[in-house]
Amino acid sequence: MGARAQMSEASIEMLERDDVLALQQGKLASLGKRLAGSREWRAHFARAGLKPEDLADRHALEAVPTLEKSDLRELYPFPFLTVPSDTVQRFFATSGTTGLPILFGFTERDVEVLLRGQVGRILRAVGIGPGDRVYQGYGYGTWIGGSALDEGIKAVGATNFPIGPGRGELAVRWVADHGYTGCSISPLWMMTLIDIARRQGMDPKRDWKLRVGVFGGQSVSKAFKDELEAALPDGFMAHNIYGTTEAGGPILGVSCPYSHERDEMHLINEDTVLTEIVDPDTLKPVSPGESGEIVITTLDKEASPVVRWRTRDLVRLSERPHDCPCGRKGYPLIGRIIGRTDDMLKVRGVILYPSQVEDIIAGTPGTAKEAWQIYIDREDRVLEEITVAVERRRNAELTADQIRESILRETHSRLGIRLNVECHDEGALPRYEAKAQRVHVRTGDNS
Ligand SMILES: [Zn+2]
Known part of the structure; x- marks a missing residue:
């Protein structure tokens, strides 16, 4: 990359907010023109009585229907590809943790x-x-x-x-x-x-x-x-x-x-x-x-x-x-x-995110920050028990009981919920090389 290109990159990063908005506006208009050539996109905009060219007016964006996973699934296997498939250099896929991965062309x-x-x-x-x-x-x-x-x-x-x-x-x-x-x-x-x-x-x-x-x-x-x-x-x-x-x-x-x-x-x-x-x-x-x-x-x-x-x-x-x-x-x-929003847990009427539990574990001295799990036990459709499993570091000053007590106290006072807490020795819980699966649901019949 030459010095000229470097300069322009640096100046783009230092733009005022209004200038970024103006830049977006111009690009929205050309995006609208490109999407107008696609039958799938025209059908999508038509759901709100719009056409892709309406993007030339920024306020139209707020009226465009949002895109959900189900919209993409309906257009399996290459949703909204928008260019001829022989111009695609490669595809990447979503992780597909819920259902089939979705392919995105580049x-x-x-x-x-x-x-x-x-x-x-x-x-x-x-x-x-x-x-x-x-x-x-x-x-x-x-x-x-x-x-x-x-x-x-x-x-x-x-x-x-x-x-x-x-x-x-x-x-x-x-x-x-x-x-x-x-x-x-x-x-x-x-x-x-x-x-x-x-x-x-x-x-x-x-x-x-x-x-x-x-x-x-x-x-x-x-x-x-x-x-x-x-x-x-x-x-x-x-x-x-x-x-x-x-x-x-x-x-x-x-x-x-x-x-x-x-x-x-x-x-x-x-x-x-x-x-x-x-x-x-x-x-x-x-x-x-x-x-x-x-x-x-x-x-x-x-x-x-x-x-x-x-x-x-x-x-x-x-x-x-x-x-x-x-x-x-x-x-x-x-x-x-x-x-x-998909990770939100609703436990006995209380809304809970795994990240809130993580914050408490991470703030508790002597715990392994990378290894923890939430287990949800469903005996039937109604009663749910939540168990948080953590590990005590080998050299921790707190005992396993003290760690357990501390997490119990914090989850109750900060999240308004009573959970079970298990404290294991270091190395007992799974490690993850990439994205961790923190929440496991255990149902009565297969555990
Ligand atoms: Zn900064």
Whole structure:
């Protein structure tokens, strides 16, 4: 990339909010023109008495029907592809945790210009660039994580070690011997690697050179990040990143060195992906400081664009979304992902998100932050017992009983609910290389 292109990239990041909105407006109009050529999209807009060309007026966007999983499933196997299939360079798929994975096409430009630029911007925001050696620990295959990071690492001119998830014993050796300075990895897996390294007699704080990491695939609490940072070399910064396959990759949010301490992320690619944060029931935009669901519209993507895709991810809009000392005023700040509307548990009339339980576990001294589970026991359709299982670290000062008592007390006082708590020895519960499955339902007849 030449100096000219670098300059224009930097100036896009420093745009005022009004300029970002104007940029989005122009792109919405051309998106409308592109979608007008697709029978599927015309039918979708017609549900609200609109046509794709109406996007030329930004206010029309609020009237466009949102996109749900069921809309995509009806158009199986290539929903809203929007370009001739022979121009698709490759497909990525959603994880398909509920039902069949959904395939999203990417043209050559979608991968090599758009995605590369978006992930590159994320890596530059956390200070990864030429001279960095990056341990790329996200998975490959049809999952977009690993391939997306490959593009970003190319864009910033760093050196890629595309290891992917797993191979823990080898990985901890390589982190030391190869002198990696950056990493893109699941935070849970990094915690496990630290543990493996220590058991091999290594001290990650002293023996590793890591100074920055982007952590995605899973949203973790501030306490978890603090523990990671404390175990790694002095000055190491753990940055949360956030994205989805539907948005075109892990490209929506990242913290900057200034927002890191407040655990807030910039919606860093809002010039290419328009984000609404809305009340999940009324679909009206929330105000600063309020929580809502992220709804996205891809402005530049050629194959498989989405318009008002409901991510189901709940997030808090910052109290001061346009006020970061880094200068990215046009790119609002959001808190970490609170949970998915799909993950919401309703227990004896009380609404509960797994992330709330995680915050309590992470804040309890002596627990393993990466290993915990919620078990729901259904004896019949009515009665539900919830059990939280945690692990006590080998060297913890608190006893297993004290840990149990503390979590019982906190869940009761903070969440207003009485749960069962089990405290196991370190290593008893499952570890996850990527996304953790925290909630298990056990029914009376098969357990
Ligand atoms: Zn910032």
